[in-house]
Structure formats: C-alpha cells, structure tokens
Amino acid sequence: MEKKKKPSEIRFEKEAKALQRNLEKRRQQQQEREKLKEGVYAMFSGPSYETVMETYMAARLGADIVGMSTIPEVIIANHCGMKVLALSGVPCPAAAYSDQEITHEQVMENCQSISDKAMILIGRFIKEL
DSSP: OOOOOOGGGOOSOOOTTOSOGGGHHHHHHHHHHHTOOOOOEEEOOSSSOOOHHHHHHHHHTTOSEEESSSHHHHHHHHHTTOOOOOOOOOOSOOGGGOSSOOOHHHHHHHHHHHHHHHHHHHHHHHHTO
C-alpha cells in the first residue's frame, strides 16, 4: 500500500478541480443576488500590464479577463490543501479594448473601490457558511 504523501511532498498538482465545487452552490446563489459576472480568467506574469496582443490572444483562447494574480495563489493554496474559491475584480479595461491610457494611479484607485466592495461580498458569503 502506498504511503499518503504530504502536500509538501507533491510537486505537480491536479489543478482541474482547484476551486472547491462544494462551495459552488453558495457562490452561485450569491452571484445571482449580487448580479456578479462569471468568466474565464487568464493570467500573465507581471509585474506589467498586458500588451494589446496578449489581450487579443487571451480573448481568442476564451478568456473574459486577464490579470497577473489569482492563479498562482490558487495553485499554492490548493497545494497546501486549502479550500479555494476565487473572486477577481477588474480595475481597468484591457489595452486592446480601450482608447484611454491605462495609468497605474487609476488602477490603484479602482482597486481600492473593488477592495471595499469585495470585503462586503466576502463577509456576506462567510456569514452564510
């Protein structure tokens, strides 16, 4: 009989089910109540904003949003045996879909607004567990 490995001994994780399906029903209920959108997240390593061509490529591959975080955190949390459910905010339009210059200051300002709303959503979600 094979000895069960500790999370620290496993190098390659199965990420297909990294997000917890048992939390999905509650997430779907909250999504409907709060009118949140569901989508496919693509990640590019940062720290830099996506180029126009990266944005086009991600869209052609089926992504709705792109960013430089969330995915590494989900992989590490899953590796550590944590239950994971992700929530991502979109602080700016993708470079390919906006005529406006994306400034770091504007992104940071938008992130603060998203963070405030996310804390309320997460609080409501936890109360229902």
